[in-house]
Amino acid sequence: MGAPPGYRPSAWVHLLHQLPRADFQLRPVPSGFAPQEQEYQQALLLVAALAGLGLGLSLIFIAVYLIRFCCCRPPEPPGAKSPPPGGGCVTWSCIAALLVGCAGIGIGFYGNSETSDGVSQLSSALLHANHTLSAIDHLVSETVERLGEAVRTELTTLEEVLAPRTELVAAARGARREAEAVARQLQELAFWRGVPLSPLQVAEDVSFVEEYRWLAYVLLLLLELLVCLFTLLGLAKQSKWLVIVMTVMSLLVLVLSWGSMGLEAATAVGLSDFCSSPDTYILNLTQEETGLSSDILSYYFLCNQAVSNPFQQRLTLSQRALANIHSQLQGLEREAVPQFPSAQKPLLSLEETLNATEGNFHQLVALLHCRGLHKDYGAALRGLCEDALEGLLFLLLFSLLSAGALATALCSLPRAWALFPPRNPSASCSGSHLSEPLFPARLETGPPPRSFPGCRRRPH
Amino acid sequence: MGAPPGYRPSAWVHLLHQLPRADFQLRPVPSGFAPQEQEYQQALLLVAALAGLGLGLSLIFIAVYLIRFCCCRPPEPPGAKSPPPGGGCVTWSCIAALLVGCAGIGIGFYGNSETSDGVSQLSSALLHANHTLSAIDHLVSETVERLGEAVRTELTTLEEVLAPRTELVAAARGARREAEAVARQLQELAFWRGVPLSPLQVAEDVSFVEEYRWLAYVLLLLLELLVCLFTLLGLAKQSKWLVIVMTVMSLLVLVLSWGSMGLEAATAVGLSDFCSSPDTYILNLTQEETGLSSDILSYYFLCNQAVSNPFQQRLTLSQRALANIHSQLQGLEREAVPQFPSAQKPLLSLEETLNATEGNFHQLVALLHCRGLHKDYGAALRGLCEDALEGLLFLLLFSLLSAGALATALCSLPRAWALFPPRNPSASCSGSHLSEPLFPARLETGPPPRSFPGCRRRPH
Numbered sequence: 078m079g080a081p082p083g084y085r086p087s088a089w090v091h092l093l094h095q096l097p098r099a100d101f102q103l104r105p106v107p108s109g110f111a112p113q114e115q116e117y118q119q120a121l122l123l124v125a126a127l128a129g130l131g132l133g134l135s136l137i138f139i140a141v142y143l144i145r146f147c148c149c150r151p152p153e154p155p156g157a158k159s160p161p162p163g164g165g166c167v168t169w170s171c172i173a174a175l176l177v178g179c180a181g182i183g184i185g186f187y188g189n190s191e192t193s194d195g196v197s198q199l200s201s202a203l204l205h206a207n208h209t210l211s212a213i214d215h216l217v218s219e220t221v222e223r224l225g226e227a228v229r230t231e232l233t234t235l236e237e238v239l240a241p242r243t244e245l246v247a248a249a250r251g252a253r254r255e256a257e258a259v260a261r262q263l264q265e266l267a268f269w270r271g272v273p274l275s276p277l278q279v280a281e282d283v284s285f286v287e288e289y290r291w292l293a294y295v296l297l298l299l300l301e302l303l304v305c306l307f308t309l310l311g312l313a314k315q316s317k318w319l320v321i322v323m324t325v326m327s328l329l330v331l332v333l334s335w336g337s338m339g340l341e342a343a344t345a346v347g348l349s350d351f352c353s354s355p356d357t358y359i360l361n362l363t364q365e366e367t368g369l370s371s372d373i374l375s376y377y378f379l380c381n382q383a384v385s386n387p388f389q390q391r392l393t394l395s396q397r398a399l400a401n402i403h404s405q406l407q408g409l410e411r412e413a414v415p416q417f418p419s420a421q422k423p424l425l426s427l428e429e430t431l432n433a434t435e436g437n438f439h440q441l442v443a444l445l446h447c448r449g450l451h452k453d454y455g456a457a458l459r460g461l462c463e464d465a466l467e468g469l470l471f472l473l474l475f476s477l478l479s480a481g482a483l484a485t486a487l488c489s490l491p492r493a494w495a496l497f498p499p500r501n502p503s504a505s506c507s508g509s510h511l512s513e514p515l516f517p518a519r520l521e522t523g524p525p526p527r528s529f530p531g532c533r534r535r536p537h
Numbered sequence: 538m539g540a541p542p543g544y545r546p547s548a549w550v551h552l553l554h555q556l557p558r559a560d561f562q563l564r565p566v567p568s569g570f571a572p573q574e575q576e577y578q579q580a581l582l583l584v585a586a587l588a589g590l591g592l593g594l595s596l597i598f599i600a601v602y603l604i605r606f607c608c609c610r611p612p613e614p615p616g617a618k619s620p621p622p623g624g625g626c627v628t629w630s631c632i633a634a635l636l637v638g639c640a641g642i643g644i645g646f647y648g649n650s651e652t653s654d655g656v657s658q659l660s661s662a663l664l665h666a667n668h669t670l671s672a673i674d675h676l677v678s679e680t681v682e683r684l685g686e687a688v689r690t691e692l693t694t695l696e697e698v699l700a701p702r703t704e705l706v707a708a709a710r711g712a713r714r715e716a717e718a719v720a721r722q723l724q725e726l727a728f729w730r731g732v733p734l735s736p737l738q739v740a741e742d743v744s745f746v747e748e749y750r751w752l753a754y755v756l757l758l759l760l761e762l763l764v765c766l767f768t769l770l771g772l773a774k775q776s777k778w779l780v781i782v783m784t785v786m787s788l789l790v791l792v793l794s795w796g797s798m799g800l801e802a803a804t805a806v807g808l809s810d811f812c813s814s815p816d817t818y819i820l821n822l823t824q825e826e827t828g829l830s831s832d833i834l835s836y837y838f839l840c841n842q843a844v845s846n847p848f849q850q851r852l853t854l855s856q857r858a859l860a861n862i863h864s865q866l867q868g869l870e871r872e873a874v875p876q877f878p879s880a881q882k883p884l885l886s887l888e889e890t891l892n893a894t895e896g897n898f899h900q901l902v903a904l905l906h907c908r909g910l911h912k913d914y915g916a917a918l919r920g921l922c923e924d925a926l927e928g929l930l931f932l933l934l935f936s937l938l939s940a941g942a943l944a945t946a947l948c949s950l951p952r953a954w955a956l957f958p959p960r961n962p963s964a965s966c967s968g969s970h971l972s973e974p975l976f977p978a979r980l981e982t983g984p985p986p987r988s989f990p991g992c993r994r995r996p997h
Contacts, residue, residue: 169773183643190647194654205912313629386899393895400860435853439846442899443906452665452912 084458086353089466093349099123110350110358121343128339132332135484142488168312168496171489174482175305181478182302188471189294191464196287198460203280206453210269210276213444217267220437221260227430228256231423235409238420245413252405255398259434262395266388266445268373274366294472297337301330301479308486315497324490331483338476345469352462380451388445399435406431544918546813549926553809559583570810570818581803588799592792595944602948628772628956631949634942635765641938642762648931649754651924656747658920663740666913670729670736673904677727680897681720687890688716691883695869698880705873712865715858719894722855726848726905728833734826754932757797761790761939768946775957784950791943798936805929812922840911848905859895866891
């Protein structure tokens with residue numbers, strides 16, 4: 078028969094859930110999802126703060142490296158023919174770092190779209206659940222109204238027609254009582270009526286937030302892509318001002334990357350805690366928000382053999398009442414119609430109403446069954462805990478790669494730029510004339526410095 | 538209330554569906570999905586053949602370009618100091634082409650994973666449908682067996698106990714008849730029993746094919762990535778043998794890219810035809826394969842207000858019969874138990890069976906309702922026609938980009954390679970010693986030729 082595909086926590090959830098957590102006093106914090114507790118909030122903030130630490134360390138490293146490079150280089154004898162060793166390697170390591178950054182951007186785009194997919198799966202499941210809940214409400218209202226209408230008009234007419242024979246009037250009265258009982262039972266099946274929590278509203282809120290999150294990441298990714306491409310262009314054209322501007326931009330993007338990494342890490346850790354056992358948390362939260370009884374909520378959230386249908390009894394009673402109305406109407410048709418032909422019209426109309434009610438009843442049984450809503454719950458969890466979490470981890474990888482790549486580029490760019498030859502009016506790739514104090518000697522005696530292939534110089 | 542998220546053909550489906558189709562005699566072919574018709578097969582083959590044409594044209598273009606470059610260059614005066622103009626641009630255009638190829642590879646990875654997602658959504662929907670169908674089957678068997686057991690044991694005992702009073706025996710017989718009627722009605726609700734088509738088997742077949750398709754694309758993408766990276770490495774290290782090997786590999790990957798493009802284009806066109814109106818085709822196909830009546834199939838495949846539940850009457854009859862059994866048992870309990878205390882045990886046992894049967898009946902009503910299976914159908918269609926088609930279009934874009942990039946690289950590589958300087962034993966990046974007949978003069982009189990930044994040469 079094969080189990081239906083439900084939600085099971087993935088390996089990533091287990092892995093992240095097992096990481097140790099600590100609060101600001103570095104006391105261990107249990108890894109159960111409890112966003113309202115201060116200790117847990119502190120643990121997540123601490124995870125985010127690790128990225129801040131990383132940013133600080135990488136900025137210090139870059140500063141130390143560059144200061145060492147600028148101030149503590151061994152003095153170069155004037156007139157030395159050899160350029161500083163490793164200059165080409167600097168440019169190439171810068172290019173390699175930028176290419177790694179570009180690969181990271183590709184991963185980032187993938188992760189962003191994956192997260193967006195997961196969240197849209199969540200909101201589509203919420204929309205579907207909302208549709209089911211409103212359909213139950215609508216169906217109950219429609220059926221109850223139709224039954225009430227039939228009781229008020231056709232059954233009253235029937236009782237008036239059958240007035241001469243008291244035992245037939247009693248049967249009609251019995252049918253009226255049963256119909257009223259069915260209406261009462263059905264009324265109580267619309268369990269979501271008047272509940273203050275609307276899945277539609279939640280879905281809209283989630284989509285709204287996700288739209289801005291998605292846009293922010295796309296802008297960050299495009300910014301980093303532009304920085305990488307313009308830096309490569311600056312290196313190719315040996316344009317100092319472009320490389321300087323891009324160095325500053327790289328610094329900005331480095332800060333943004335570490336910032337996003339902090340947010341992603343904290344979200345991923347929190348999400349893994351939520352996803353490792355979502356049922357209890359969701360059940361408690363929904364109970365608080367809706368005030369529904371726990372047997373209804375566990376029926377829908379667990380939906381297994383152990384939890385019995387809380388509507389079972391009401392459904393059975395309604396079903397029996399409907400069958401009783403049917404047999405009473407059959408009896409009336411047999412007994413009364415030969416004697417009172419005018420009773421036939423209300424009886425036929427009543428039978429039609431009964432058939433429609435039975436159809437609606439079957440639809441209601443199907444809607445109330447936990448299968449549909451539980452499937453939506455599973456889809457929402459899979460969206461959030463599989464796709465969105467996976468996307469988040471890809472975004473984390475992007476942030477890591479881009480932080481590494483940008484730090485390397487920031488270390489190499491000033492060195493590569495220092496290697497650029499000074500501009501010459503006859504150079505085919507024109508750029509701003511910047512003095513190049515680092516290689517005054519080479520320009521006079523050495524061969525023309527190695528240039529980038531895109532920037533061919535005409536001999537003069 | 539908001540409509541439930543169902544399947545609607547996307548803009549891509551409409552766009553692809555509107556492209557003109559022709560058979561081998563170039564007569565127009567209607568764009569309805571008809572894979573069994575020869576004309577339609579020819580139209581798809583023609584779409585695939587367009588890629589073959591593209592391959593041929595690009596090979597001819599490359600050959601003409603290279604022959605022109607080798608044989609028809611203007612004679613260079615010996616001792617000219619200037620290197621052939623545009624040499625650097627050749628290297629850079631080659632690098633740019635390879636970078637475009639890398640971007641295409643990123644897009645290809647994304648498209649491959651998107652297609653795989655879509656197909657796994659399809660097979661998961663099929664698995665879910667299979668679970669529902671087997672659950673119906675299982676539930677019907679279980680309920681019928683339980684009812685039969687009750688009729689054979691408890692009702693027989695009851696009849697024996699009540700034998701002295703014939704009107705009570707008649708009531709018990711009535712209950713037996715109703716129970717047998719319920720069992721008969723339920724038996725006919727297991728509509729998928731004995732149907733030769735198993736969604737589980739289809740899901741397994743689809744997953745099997747998809748696994749190999751995914752793997753083939755991953756291998757193609759990795760091959761192209763390696764070719765791009767090694768070509769870049771060859772250009773950076775100015776290693777002739779590496780560039781030659783990579784030129785040959787590029788040619789191979791070019792052929793593979795055009796081949797995959799043909800397959801993707803034909804599949805995308807066929808899929809768009811299927812997806813523009815899948816209901817009719819799927820309905821006919823399922824009817825052929827399963828032999829089920831069209832009202833059952835259209836109930837599940839369309840599932841709207843216009844199609845009535847084909848099980849409605851059976852369900853209503855079973856429901857009434859169950860209610861009748863209940864009232865008969867209630868009557869027996871009232872009448873018989875005071876006189877025959879030994880009737881209480883079988884009566885209680887029968888009521889328990891009745892309650893369980895009513896529970897199963899409600900579950901069966903929920904399973905038989907079109908909502909669940911139609912939702913699986915919608916999910917399968919969305920997987921195939923949204924995610925898989927979108928992924929296929931990304932793969933098409935990858936093939937186009939890589940075909941363009943590889944053709945450019947194939948044009949530029951031999952020219953770039955001809956610009957490599959001959960190797961020198963003192964060069965820090967050692968390579969094979971290949972003579973470079975293109976620049977004999979420059980080596981003697983000009984400055985050292987421009988080299989790639991990774992390959993710094995020590996002056997000697």
